[in-house]
Amino acid sequence: GAGVSQSPSNKVTEKGKDVELRCDPISGHTALYWYRQSLGQGLEFLIYFQGNSAPDKSGLPSDRFSAERTGGSVSTLTIQRTQQEDSAVYLCASSINGASGGYEQYFGPGTRLTVT
Amino acid sequence: AQRVTQPEKLLSVFKGAPVELKCNYSYSGSPELFWYVQYSRQRLQLLLRHISRESIKGFTADLNKGETSFHLKKPFAQEEDSAMYYCALRFSGGYNKLIFGAGTRLAVHP
Numbered sequence: 283g284a285g286v287s288q289s290p291s292n293k294v295t296e297k298g299k300d301v302e303l304r305c306d307p308i309s310g311h312t313a314l315y316w317y318r319q320s321l322g323q324g325l326e327f328l329i330y331f332q333g334n335s336a337p338d339k340s341g342l343p344s345d346r347f348s349a350e351r352t353g354g355s356v357s358t359l360t361i362q363r364t365q366q367e368d369s370a371v372y373l374c375a376s377s378i379n380g381a382s383g384g385y386e387q388y389f390g391p392g393t394r395l396t397v398t
Numbered sequence: 399a400q401r402v403t404q405p406e407k408l409l410s411v412f413k414g415a416p417v418e419l420k421c422n423y424s425y426s427g428s429p430e431l432f433w434y435v436q437y438s439r440q441r442l443q444l445l446l447r448h449i450s451r452e453s454i455k456g457f458t459a460d461l462n463k464g465e466t467s468f469h470l471k472k473p474f475a476q477e478e479d480s481a482m483y484y485c486a487l488r489f490s491g492g493y494n495k496l497i498f499g500a501g502t503r504l505a506v507h508p
Contacts, residue, residue, distance in 0.1 A: 315494075315495070324500035325498035326498075327497065387494070388443075
């Protein structure tokens, strides 16, 4: 079947604008993750959704960042009042069941965000 | 604090040479370690996990709890191994959150 998909693939925005990044996980995967990939910084964990449990938001860098997951499927990462340091590739991943096995995370192609 | 360290940003070798990509971790619990790989213009994907004790594409990695290391090794590098490699640590206790290292770019020259 189809893998994890993300949209848009590229986004250029002006400093101060809000952006929304979308992730469609693999069907049937209950766990969904957002990461940020910055040059030289590796992958930085942002947020983790597991089924109907409260999300783990411990990686969000500021209150300008938020994420939702509607209906246990599609997720949207929102960045408000974007700053230049938000420029990065935002990766989404999903796994079958984050709590009891199925640890392999399947990654999407990412959204490259550029804040000018 | 939980941390994964990959000390080398770039590792450059010739085809046929042995390769070792270093990974050290800091975690007080029982760790699970993974290696993920990202080939050029491809998605990040799982290469191997320590609990499987498997060899994938000729790569192996052994968890050394005494040295808190999980180095990735291959005896004879191939040009197609050129990629970005990330070491990752999974928290125990039922959570699947991964902490990634900064990554090492492996360049295998002909």
